[in-house]
Amino acid sequence: MGEFDLIKRFFVREQSQAGVVLGIGDDCAVLAPTPGMQCLVSTDMLVEGRHFLSTVDPERLGHKALAVNLSDLAACGAAPRAFTLALALPRADETWLSGFSRGLFALADAHGIALVGGDTTQGPLNISITVMGEAPAGMALLRSGARVGDDIYVSGQLGDARLALEVFRGKLALSGEQFEQVRRAMECPQPRVPLGQALRGIAHSAVDVSDGLIGDLGHILQRSGVGARLDVDLLPCSAVLAAQAQAIRRECGLAGGDDYELVFTAAPEQRAAVLRAAEPSGTPVTLIGRIEAELGLRLLDAQGQVLPHQFSSFDHFKS
Amino acid sequence: MGEFDLIKRFFVREQSQAGVVLGIGDDCAVLAPTPGMQCLVSTDMLVEGRHFLSTVDPERLGHKALAVNLSDLAACGAAPRAFTLALALPRADETWLSGFSRGLFALADAHGIALVGGDTTQGPLNISITVMGEAPAGMALLRSGARVGDDIYVSGQLGDARLALEVFRGKLALSGEQFEQVRRAMECPQPRVPLGQALRGIAHSAVDVSDGLIGDLGHILQRSGVGARLDVDLLPCSAVLAAQAQAIRRECGLAGGDDYELVFTAAPEQRAAVLRAAEPSGTPVTLIGRIEAELGLRLLDAQGQVLPHQFSSFDHFKS
Numbered sequence: 001m002g003e004f005d006l007i008k009r010f011f012v013r014e015q016s017q018a019g020v021v022l023g024i025g026d027d028c029a030v031l032a033p034t035p036g037m038q039c040l041v042s043t044d045m046l047v048e049g050r051h052f053l054s055t056v057d058p059e060r061l062g063h064k065a066l067a068v069n070l071s072d073l074a075a076c077g078a079a080p081r082a083f084t085l086a087l088a089l090p091r092a093d094e095t096w097l098s099g100f101s102r103g104l105f106a107l108a109d110a111h112g113i114a115l116v117g118g119d120t121t122q123g124p125l126n127i128s129i130t131v132m133g134e135a136p137a138g139m140a141l142l143r144s145g146a147r148v149g150d151d152i153y154v155s156g157q158l159g160d161a162r163l164a165l166e167v168f169r170g171k172l173a174l175s176g177e178q179f180e181q182v183r184r185a186m187e188c189p190q191p192r193v194p195l196g197q198a199l200r201g202i203a204h205s206a207v208d209v210s211d212g213l214i215g216d217l218g219h220i221l222q223r224s225g226v227g228a229r230l231d232v233d234l235l236p237c238s239a240v241l242a243a244q245a246q247a248i249r250r251e252c253g254l255a256g257g258d259d260y261e262l263v264f265t266a267a268p269e270q271r272a273a274v275l276r277a278a279e280p281s282g283t284p285v286t287l288i289g290r291i292e293a294e295l296g297l298r299l300l301d302a303q304g305q306v307l308p309h310q311f312s313s314f315d316h317f318k319s
Numbered sequence: 320m321g322e323f324d325l326i327k328r329f330f331v332r333e334q335s336q337a338g339v340v341l342g343i344g345d346d347c348a349v350l351a352p353t354p355g356m357q358c359l360v361s362t363d364m365l366v367e368g369r370h371f372l373s374t375v376d377p378e379r380l381g382h383k384a385l386a387v388n389l390s391d392l393a394a395c396g397a398a399p400r401a402f403t404l405a406l407a408l409p410r411a412d413e414t415w416l417s418g419f420s421r422g423l424f425a426l427a428d429a430h431g432i433a434l435v436g437g438d439t440t441q442g443p444l445n446i447s448i449t450v451m452g453e454a455p456a457g458m459a460l461l462r463s464g465a466r467v468g469d470d471i472y473v474s475g476q477l478g479d480a481r482l483a484l485e486v487f488r489g490k491l492a493l494s495g496e497q498f499e500q501v502r503r504a505m506e507c508p509q510p511r512v513p514l515g516q517a518l519r520g521i522a523h524s525a526v527d528v529s530d531g532l533i534g535d536l537g538h539i540l541q542r543s544g545v546g547a548r549l550d551v552d553l554l555p556c557s558a559v560l561a562a563q564a565q566a567i568r569r570e571c572g573l574a575g576g577d578d579y580e581l582v583f584t585a586a587p588e589q590r591a592a593v594l595r596a597a598e599p600s601g602t603p604v605t606l607i608g609r610i611e612a613e614l615g616l617r618l619l620d621a622q623g624q625v626l627p628h629q630f631s632s633f634d635h636f637k638s
């Protein structure tokens with residue numbers, strides 16, 4: 001199977017999609033921007049052994065490779081429109097490609113986003129996706145908009161992906177059923193795309209949790225020039241994580257990474273509006289802290305005691 | 320040096336650029352499309368040992384990684400606007416990063432294109448760039464527009480990059496000065512961006528020569544449902560390649576690859592318009608054949624004799 005056969009067989013689809021004038025097959029794809037909308041762009045690269053294990057089900061990998069990119073669009077409140085896929089493969093393995101493209105397109109179809117181009121080459125397994133989305137001019141949610149007094153929310157639950165990683169690392173043991181649940185959180189994250197769009201005009205700032213809550217909330221604090229308090233014992237987590245020791249719960253929830261939940265801030269007057277925004281997509285949202293004028297991040301327990309912390313964000317060139 | 324330091328030090332720049340509402344530093348970049356324009360997108364991935372040698376000067380590699388993407392925009396007649404860079408690096412080598420970013424930004428600045436986002440991770444060296452450009456609605460040059468009777472042109476010269484590769488492979492020898500010249504063609508291709516835009520409304524079809532003339536012209540023929548004759552002895556080449564044996568000249572010119580010249584077709588009535596379009600940028604263009612109704616590609620020598628050919632296009636999973 002050659003390069004062009006591979007692309008045709010696994011990645012070219014016939015259906016037409018809104019805004020796509022020309023998809024795969026020319027030097028460029030041609031997209032028609034919606035008048036009045038801005039274009040939002042994000043790129044993520046996944047490397048074997050770094051972002052995923054070599055043993056991962058290729059269908060789940062196809063899902064996750066697009067999910068982590070859609071999560072960036074979600075954080076900005078953008079509607080997904082199109083994506084490109086650059087794929088380096090050690091060899092053209094039909095079983096792998098079939099599973100990978102199935103997982104990729106299942107998620108793409110669920111969000112109405114079209115694969116419009118890309119590149120396929122031989123090399124160490126590497127998946128680089130660029131997503132493009134749209135939001136009304138000036139309405140994108142940014143990291144820089146947090147205001148003193150804002151509530152801090154997080155969607156869904158935090159920490160299961162990290163818990164699964166610790167099991168893979170042999171540092172923790174879970175029952176088979178519990179492990180499947182947290183492994184699913186790690187391998188099949190659900191990007192919060194509907195929530196992100198529903199929060200436009202309500203949230204002041206947002207970020208997605210990819211490197212861990214403390215690190216990613218830190219981006220909001222830094223770019224907004226503010227500080228925050230987090231009520232650590234309010235962090236939402238699964239029953240599996242809740243059953244772990246406190247130190248593990250806190251480490252996974254605060255510094256886990258790979259959660260792909262949204263952290264966002266909104267004025268206290270918007271509490272009802274935030275809940276209404278989350279309802280149509282059935283996305284849980286939890287109030288976990290407050291933006292403060294004093295710089296830095298303070299972690300408080302249920303008794304209001306300040307906790308020391310040395311949690312660090314994930315860094316590809318440090319850890 | 321951590322991931323965020325690395326990005327800040329080598330890839331974040333302060334200048335504002337037209338159409339870029341928000342660059343590096345949030346979950347997404349925010350771009351403002353120009354009203355009436357369509358958005359053109361292309362992605363290329365470069366892998367060490369496959370697209371470049373491990374010994375290549377990082378400054379030239381930075382240039383080439385962007386050049387091959389700009390060449391796709393050129394082929395469609397698009398004006399470059401923005402790009403993202405996903406980079407997997409074995410380690411954060413400051414000397415390498417400094418050279419790579421210098422070469423990358425020198426070419427970006429020459430074409431007024433802004434780096435708006437991306438990703439940096441540890442892994443086997445891999446460079447994936449996605450470029451975005453603009454063309455007036457309906458004016459993009461495509462592979463599918465060739466018409467029977469069209470002239471076939473190529474820009475610049477063909478074959479030097481392949482000649483350099485044969486020297487690296489030890490199959491040919493050149494003098495030091497000659498080698499530097501062809502090596503420069505291989506490592507520092509100049510994307511034909513001004514020519515591509517100038518050909519809008521004049522050329523019927525275009526493609527860039529990345530996998531070899533025969534293969535890439537073949538894309539035009541296939542998507543346009545036409546055939547062609549090529550006058551092989553009219554192919555433009557450098558004095559270095561011209562001094563080689565006929566078999567080498569033909570192999571390098573017809574099936575070389577890595578040329579990043581434009582092949583395009585236009586009606587014979589447009590010959591003066593084609594020359595005028597090429598003049599402002601000083602781009603040489605050469606008439607090398609004609610689109611014909613009979614399917615397939617016929618290679619003719621200077622005496623009008625049909626040559627047998629088994630040249631094949633470069634395929635990452637076959638060669």
